[in-house]
Amino acid sequence: xxxxxxxxxxxxxxxxxxxxxxxxxxxxxxxxxxxxxxxxxxxxxxxxxxxxxxxxxxxxxxxxxxxxxxxxxxxxxxxxxxxxxxxxxxxxxxxxxxxxxxxxxxxxxxxxxxxxxxxxxxxxxxxxxxxxxxxxxxxxxxxxxxxxxxxxxxxxxxxxxxxxxxxxxxxxxxxxxxxxxxxxxxxxxxxxxxxxxxxxxxxxxxxxxxxxxxxxxxxxxxxxxxxxxxxxxxxxxxxxxxxxxxxxxxxxxxxxxxxxxxxxxxxxxxxxxxxxxxxxxxxxxxxxxxxxxxxxxxxxxxxxxxxxxxxxxxxxxxxxxxxxxxxxxxxxxxxxxxxxxxxx
Numbered sequence: 001x002x003x004x005x006x007x008x009x010x011x012x013x014x015x016x017x018x019x020x021x022x023x024x025x026x027x028x029x030x031x032x033x034x035x036x037x038x039x040x041x042x043x044x045x046x047x048x049x050x051x052x053x054x055x056x057x058x059x060x061x062x063x064x065x066x067x068x069x070x071x072x073x074x075x076x077x078x079x080x081x082x083x084x085x086x087x088x089x090x091x092x093x094x095x096x097x098x099x100x101x102x103x104x105x106x107x108x109x110x111x112x113x114x115x116x117x118x119x120x121x122x123x124x125x126x127x128x129x130x131x132x133x134x135x136x137x138x139x140x141x142x143x144x145x146x147x148x149x150x151x152x153x154x155x156x157x158x159x160x161x162x163x164x165x166x167x168x169x170x171x172x173x174x175x176x177x178x179x180x181x182x183x184x185x186x187x188x189x190x191x192x193x194x195x196x197x198x199x200x201x202x203x204x205x206x207x208x209x210x211x212x213x214x215x216x217x218x219x220x221x222x223x224x225x226x227x228x229x230x231x232x233x234x235x236x237x238x239x240x241x242x243x244x245x246x247x248x249x250x251x252x253x254x255x256x257x258x259x260x261x262x263x264x265x266x267x268x269x270x271x272x273x274x275x276x277x278x279x280x281x282x283x284x285x286x287x288x289x290x291x292x293x294x295x296x297x298x299x300x301x302x303x304x305x306x307x308x309x310x311x312x313x314x315x316x317x318x319x320x321x322x323x324x325x326x327x328x329x330x331x332x333x334x335x336x337x338x339x340x341x342x343x344x
Contacts, residue, residue, distance in 0.1 A: 017334050017335070017336050017337075019333060019334045020032075020044065020061060020086070020333045020334075021086075021333070022044070022046065022059065022086070022333055024055070024086070025046060025054065025055045025056040025059060025088070026046045026053065026054040026055065026056075027053055028333070030046055030049075030053065030054060031046075031047065031049075031317050031332075032044055032045070032046065032317055032318065032330050032332075032333060033045035033046065033047045033108065033109050033110065033111075033317070033318070034109070034110050034111045034318050034320070034330075035111075035318065035320045035328070035330055035335065036111045036112060036113045036120070036320060037063045037113070037320065037321075037322045037323060038113045038115060038118065038120070038139055038323070039063075039323060040062060040063050040064075041060060041061075041062065041063055041139070042060070042061050042062065042063040043058065043059070043060055043089060043111055043113070043120060044058070044059040044060075044061065045057065045058055045059075045108040045109060045110065045111055045122075046058070046059060046108070047107055047108065047109050047125070048099065048106065048107040048127065049107075051099065051127070052099065055088075055094065055097075056088035056094060056097050057097055057105050057106065057107055057108040057124075058088065058089045058097065058105055058108045058111075058122060059086060059087070059088060059089060060086075060087055060088075060089040060090075061086045061087075062086075063322065063323075089120075089137075089142075090137060090142040090143070090144075091142055099127075100127075100129065100130075102126075102129065102130035102131070105122070105124050105135065106124055106125075106126050106127050106130045107124060107125045107126060107127055108122055108123065108124055108125075109123050109124075109125045109157075109158055109159070110123040110158060110159060110160050110161045110176075111123070111161070112161045112162055112163045112174065113139070113163070114163040114165065114172075115323075116165060117172075118138060118139045118140050119136055119137065119138060119139065119145065119163065119172075120136070120137040120139050121134065121135075121136055121161050121163045121174050121187075122134065122135045122136070122137065123158045123160075123161050123176065125157060125158045131149055131150060131151045131153075132149075132150045132153060132158055133147055133148060133149045133150055134147065134148045134150070134161070134174070134176070134187045134192075135147045136172075146189050146190060147190075148187050148188070148189070148190055148191060148192055150185075150192060153178075153185070153192070157178055157179040157180070158176055158177075158178045158185075159177050159178055159179055159213045159214060160176070160177040160213065160214050160215050160216075160271070161174050161175070161176050161177075161187075161215075162174060162175045162215050162216060162217040162224060163217075164217065164239070164243070165217075166222075166239075166243055168188075168242070168243050168244075168245075169243075169244065169245065169246055169247060170188050170189075170247040171188055171189055172188070172189070173186055173187060173188045174186075174187045175187070175215060175217075175224060176192075176215075177212045177213045177214060177215040177226065178212065178213065179213055179228075181212065182196065182197070182209070182210070182212070183195055183196045183197065183212065184197060184212050184215075184224075184226075184237065186242070193248055193250075193254065194254070195242060195254045195255070195256050196253065196254065196255045196256075197210045197212065197235075197237065197255075197256060197257075197258045198255055198256070198257050198258070199235070199257070199258055199259075199260050200257050200258070200259050200260070207260055208233055208260060210226060210235050210258050210260075211226060211227060211228040211231055211233055211235070212226050212228075213226075213227070213228035213229065214226070214227050214228060214229060214268075214271045215271070216271045216272060216273050216279065217273065218273055218277070218294070219273050219274070219275050219277070220275075220277055221277075222238055222239045222240045222243070223236050223237065223238060223239070224236065224237040224239055225237075225271070225273075225279060225294075226258070227264065227268070227271065227281075229267060229268060229269055230267050231267060232263045232264045232265070232266055232267060232268075233260070233263065233264075234260075234261045234262060234263065234264050234298055235258045235259060235260055235261060236258065236259045236261055237256065237258045237259075238257075238259075241256060242254070242256060261297075261298045262297065262298035262299065263298065264281065264292075264298070265283055265286075265290060265300060265303060266283050266285050266286070267283075267284065267285070268281040268282055268283055268284075269281070269282045269284060269316050269317065269318065269319075270282045270289075270316055270317075270318050270319030270329065270330075271319070272319045272320060272321055272327060273321075274291075274321060274325055274327060274339065275325045277293060277294045277295050278291045278292065278293055278294070279291070279292045279294050280292075280306070280319055280327050280338065280339070281319070282313065282316040282319060282329060284315070284316070286308060287308060287309060287310045287313045287314065288305050288306075288307065288308035288313070289305075289306050289307050289308075289313065289316070289319070289327075289329055289338045290303045290304065290305050290306065291303065291304045291306055291339070306327075306338050306339055307329075307336075307338050312331070312336055313329060313331060313336070314331065315331065315332070316329045316330060316331055317330050317331075318330045319338070320335075326339060326340055327339040
């Protein structure tokens with residue numbers, strides 16, 4: 001099945017917009033859950049919020065090579081439509097995403113890619129009849145490596161996942177954030193376990209309870225940043241301790257401290273890190289994408305506004321980085337480049 005992948009350039013600010021035609025898989029008003037890019041391949045999640053409306057909940061498509069497009073004149077780009085194969089992942093097999101068949105992908109809500117290993121980590125939040133699960137694919141062979149079922153997890157709203165590039169004592173792992181739970185979920189091969197978080201008490205002020213919905217891993221430090229879309233609270237969790245922990249048994253309760261960093265500029269959508277310690281998020285109230293330099297305290301003075309526009313950013317559902325470390329915002333079925341060059 002072929003679709004058209006349009007490339008448009010805004011003449012005013014030279015901001016590129018890439019548009020996906022996903023009408024073969026979902027209604028045009030279906031939100032994109034998350035986008036991750038590995039090499040020249042993009043993976044898109046289409047959550048199944050309404051039964052029967054989404055044919056495929058995980059899509060693979062082509063990601064444009066920026067070197068190639070930089071060599072094409074702007075006039076040619078504006079007049080040229082790039083045809084690419086857009087298909088269900090893996091291998092275009094829709095039976096592996098059959099709704100109501102619990103071994104298949106049911107409701108993909110979050111993704112992450114381990115670029116060095118070439119692994120795609122997929123959160124399937126399940127539905128009324130299927131338990132949630134995490135499935136790991138090898139992007140070189142397009143084969144499933146393993147899956148971890150979450151039968152005993154008392155939630156189906158899994159919001160985010162962060163693959164750890166450091167192999168723990170029990171093997172490769174990832175961390176999952178979910179709504180309305182008080183712990184971080186650690187995913188390993190064929191098993192999962194919770195880490196309960198205790199906020200380090202501050203003498204000067206009241207300490208809020210931690211939130212573990214939206215998470216993102218620092219590119220340079222063993223830190224996991226934690227927040228939630230509907231709050232301005234921000235926390236950090238040092239992963240060094242649990243990376244070296246022995247494999248916990250089922251009856252052992254793991255508790256770890258987290259640090260309360262302060263307040264974001266407001267409730268936010270999207271949470272991504274660039275390579276130079278910058279944490280990016282979108283402020284729906286202000287129609288603005290901002291960057292916090294995490295080497296500085298969390299304050300307004302430590303933020304930069306990268307793009308603010310109601311017309312271009314009416315509603316951002318997520319953000320992602322590409323292999324060139326450019327930052328993009330997902331708006332509807334479009335993605336808009338927010339940052340071309342990283343900050344040093």
